Amino acid sequence: MVSEMDPIASIKKEYINELVAQEKREDDRAFDEHRNIKIIPNYIKKAEGSAYVELGDTKVIVGVKYDAGKPFADIPNQGVMTTSAEFAPMASPEFESGPPGENAIELARVVDRGIRESEAIDTKKLCIIPGEKVYIVFVDIQILDNCGNLIDACGIAAITALLTARMPVYDKDGNPTEEMVPLPLNKIPITCTMVKVNNKLLLDPALDEEKVLDSRITVSTDDDGNIVAMQKGTGGSFKLEEIMEAVKISKEQGKKIREIIKNSIKEEESG
Amino acid sequence: MVSEMDPIASIKKEYINELVAQEKREDDRAFDEHRNIKIIPNYIKKAEGSAYVELGDTKVIVGVKYDAGKPFADIPNQGVMTTSAEFAPMASPEFESGPPGENAIELARVVDRGIRESEAIDTKKLCIIPGEKVYIVFVDIQILDNCGNLIDACGIAAITALLTARMPVYDKDGNPTEEMVPLPLNKIPITCTMVKVNNKLLLDPALDEEKVLDSRITVSTDDDGNIVAMQKGTGGSFKLEEIMEAVKISKEQGKKIREIIKNSIKEEESG
């Protein structure tokens, strides 16, 4: 993601490196602290599930829609989740119209794996008629304002949207009924991203920190503290100890974010 | 559609503006007069319906083909019309190969709405088996020579091609028979386009007039004098009075063109 190394970028990099050496960040956060998180569950009424999320100034919306379709041949009795991300030109001067580029594809796949690999969704309960008809769950990510760390913002929005999602019950003949039930979710996996700057791990990088990063690592954990997905980002390298440190930070922070999500949903339902 | 404002274009604009101020046009037409219209119905024997149309030097061909397919879920007992336009590089030095650009898409959609919204086609008669099989009517527009006002030329060609179209009768099981019947058309909607140049409305702009236009408006009317579709083109603006004047011109001119179309078909059938 590092763009042209122009003089200003160079000065910025020096400045942030120096801050980090003094154990500081531009916005005065601790190294293992996320920016402020604001969640509006059920933001899009037309979607079966949705969430609007602000992570600092970063703003994203995730919508969940259902369809019924054919299962994959090798898992005939399981529903399918599919995740897409659009880098709308609205969200950043660098984003362009057109089919998803490699950054959008990586984002969608990292968010997807963070949820899929935790087995949070009981895909067997998404089977309507074995081998013939299953639920297809579309998780669509829309970026409104890219101010850094899209992965965590979208991860939070995606799992919140799934938690709010209702799906129609099908009768024995495979026809949809009026009855709606929640999506069968049994975990709340959380995805946390850190960048290495001047040999320190900074959680939840803001845009400027992203621009000067040496390397990036993402760790997804579940409610039981298991690691369910990891991804080192483009460029740079990590020592094994740094990876294990990132895992610990992610587990800790995952707990906090899990609570924030639960509370936001509770508030929305009661309010 | 205005290209680079080079010196020659600038001189041209001045010249045409001056002509208009003197109530004149380059080709000596009246402001509310179309260029010469030549129609060859049934030009493509391989198509189920077709027409070759010359509007001045502008030349277009429209072909109509059928297929049987699934209806839309929300209108299970209605056939479907779909209109496409190709700006073949043959027709203009500005046209390029590739998928339809925004001008080709707008053209196809304006021609389409001019016919669709008038309810000229009785789409219920295009149902073969409700919810399962309906006629798909493909209206394909091919530009041969773009010398201005493609919309009207293609509108005339499209409705003429539909008027000449024959479609196979299907038996009760949904299989095509040998019998052919005309497409169920109960109106002849006509689309007329005007441009505002130097505060005057000029009907059927020639290429040079298109290049210097301030704004463009298209009005489609039906046999009963109803307005069935309108479209303001890119750029410029109109006063309400100008819009209503354009409507009146379109209604009047629509009558004349409707007769020209009917006569051309009569001649073709008898000759």
Added chain:
Amino acid sequence: MVSEMDPIASIKKEYINELVAQEKREDDRAFDEHRNIKIIPNYIKKAEGSAYVELGDTKVIVGVKYDAGKPFADIPNQGVMTTSAEFAPMASPEFESGPPGENAIELARVVDRGIRESEAIDTKKLCIIPGEKVYIVFVDIQILDNCGNLIDACGIAAITALLTARMPVYDKDGNPTEEMVPLPLNKIPITCTMVKVNNKLLLDPALDEEKVLDSRITVSTDDDGNIVAMQKGTGGSFKLEEIMEAVKISKEQGKKIREIIKNSIKEEESG
């Protein structure tokens, strides 16, 4: 295929023309001789049929896969062969990622016709249920190293891959069984390409010869010495006598290559 006529290319052209005038080639071959041919049949175990082929330094792999699908409406009781070629950027500094360009499309179609038109494949035996289910035979060409004359290398690899291909037997209900049988092939058509340089026909052009060619011609022949496909390549021209000479060379050389293919398969089966 001629790229920028830079000074070096110009010198190269002069040099090769001179060689040809002396009845010589850069690699000391005779005019009607192929470079060394190395064939590894069944190179890809995951494919139903495959071959790795070296023609001099040119290296290609062809894989054959099956699927069951709908027949074409006009030949309801015949299977379908479809041939694709990818010019992977690996194989040449001139190849780029993206959908197949016109050279890749021409290659695939010339290789395809060389096999298809000979009626080597008994497509009627590729019918599973008439009008409903037939074998689709995918012939996929992958270029590893383009050192000239891709057509012949890919032609050899494609027919060898088909000769090694096994396909599942379907039961009466159209379901695949465990039994595998060879693809019904009754001929071994061979495709030979020549270029005209300085008024001589050179068989199997190496890269440098391709770059200075005046014109190119490809002739495919079958086991009985019939001509089953021809293609003049981009640019240049041939006299009728030259075409008939190319036909004779192709027939002769076809016999030799046919034996090389048969032997390579025999060796592979026995070894």
Added chain:
Amino acid sequence: MKRGDGRKKDELRNVRMEVGVLKRADGSAYVEWGNNKVFASVYGPREVIPRFLARNDRAILRCKYNMTPFSVEDRKRPGPDRRSVEIGKVTAGALEPAVILETYPNSMINVNIEVMQADAGTRCAGITAATLALVDAGIPMRDLVSACAAGKANDGIILDLSKEEDNKGQADIPMAIMPRSEEVTLLQMDGILTEDELEEALKLAVGGCKSIYELQKNALMAKYGE
């Protein structure tokens, strides 16, 4: 005449506007109009890419209109469809007359409209939001552009059709005007109307646009007012 949602014939749905809602964009706005939720952003003036589109006497204005996959009843495939391309084009045409493009020759102004939830009237909501975003970006304007549709449903001419009225409606006329001169910069129409009905509808739409104009001014005052 009674409308399904109890509105009078010349009554707008609830409309809420906010200016400057995004940080990266040079200008932005959010419009909630009935159940429509629409964001608009503006980037520019900036370098023209590809360059051959640049004009030496003025900026070019490009507009992208997009609906998210979850904005409509049945999921929409991501990416532009023909409807979106056309709306992007007419939206650019609706905004252009109000933007003083001559201020920035050889440059480009990009307007992006993203529909998060669609409920009839998205193009009018988009133009309304885009205008606010242009002002927020500091682009010099001759006037605002204010948009509103009128149409015909249940044999009556009405303002600002709801989704239900649009689906069963007899005609729909999205319109945009520059309110001070009442010059029309967007006009589309489909359906079947007599000349008199059309004139009535156009006048009604002008009134709707003017109500939107007031709301736009309020939203700008809320951010930029003293």
Added chain:
Amino acid sequence: MKRGDGRKKDELRNVRMEVGVLKRADGSAYVEWGNNKVFASVYGPREVIPRFLARNDRAILRCKYNMTPFSVEDRKRPGPDRRSVEIGKVTAGALEPAVILETYPNSMINVNIEVMQADAGTRCAGITAATLALVDAGIPMRDLVSACAAGKANDGIILDLSKEEDNKGQADIPMAIMPRSEEVTLLQMDGILTEDELEEALKLAVGGCKSIYELQKNALMAKYGE
């Protein structure tokens, strides 16, 4: 041997040609050949886009061949398919030897062929029309290019196969020549032929090309003759 449409083995279908049928193009022609209806246009010499394709010693010639959706029995999806791409390429190869490309270094000549109705032999009709369009555009030529197919059907070698003969035929050989030198610039073949049959067919095709050459000259005289 009797042919389905009563033609002799070396007889062409009815062919009609007209030069200069389009106004915008620098050159154009229309060819009706049996039931084939084919237009060709030429633009150029013009600037090469993209630039890196330009050659400093000669013009490049690019050819686009397209069939309209309604030109064939079952509607064809718009846009280029693999067959069209290949025909465009071999058509460019058929025309190139006759065009004096050295006249216009660093420039591009675009040939466009649009098939409005297809009935066997469209590529020969297209090359024939494109040659006329090149002359009409004032592009300097060494010779015309004249095209015609021969082939085998009902066990006989015949000229200019009709759609029916092509569908059931045993071989088809589209060919183009520069008539004065009889140099072959297009040659494709599919089917099964002995060497002798092939030679017979090639000679028949040369004869067909020469008949087309006469018609081309007539069409040019009709426009440019005194």
Added chain:
Amino acid sequence: MKRGDGRKKDELRNVRMEVGVLKRADGSAYVEWGNNKVFASVYGPREVIPRFLARNDRAILRCKYNMTPFSVEDRKRPGPDRRSVEIGKVTAGALEPAVILETYPNSMINVNIEVMQADAGTRCAGITAATLALVDAGIPMRDLVSACAAGKANDGIILDLSKEEDNKGQADIPMAIMPRSEEVTLLQMDGILTEDELEEALKLAVGGCKSIYELQKNALMAKYGE
């Protein structure tokens, strides 16, 4: 613990490497790893296209990963899918730290990986081959990059999962390191692991990478050794 193919928990499948297998490429290598068959080629340093991607302080490295249609059980449609795009991206990220990009400012190095036969572990095989191809192309490197996966299957932590172990497996962790510093340049993981299991697996993978490193050195010696 017994593995399906009889391997020990820390045992690699058979791996065979060959450097310089292609003539046109500036560097190339072939890796056979179990039933994986992977070619890698390198072109560059060369001109950057499109130009605006060029950086004046270093070369850019681009990586394309592709699977042939016949490399997998069910034929894959040609062209890049989302998985391939992501693997190309993380592979570039895995190689970059080892390549001294500063040597060639304003230029581009292209790495192409083609999977001819896939059998679990293609991205590790691809990175391993690409590293050899970079050396073969004479690109200056800080260190080699050596890749190997570890994971969990049948409740045990194991090295280098086979296709069968991967399909039924509980976790897979493809990893790449620069062997001399043991710095990790590729790390992905999916599945479910406790922190302790993860640490065990990471250490096992480092060991696997080091074994691959030895094989890479041998392959380079075989071509370049005295």
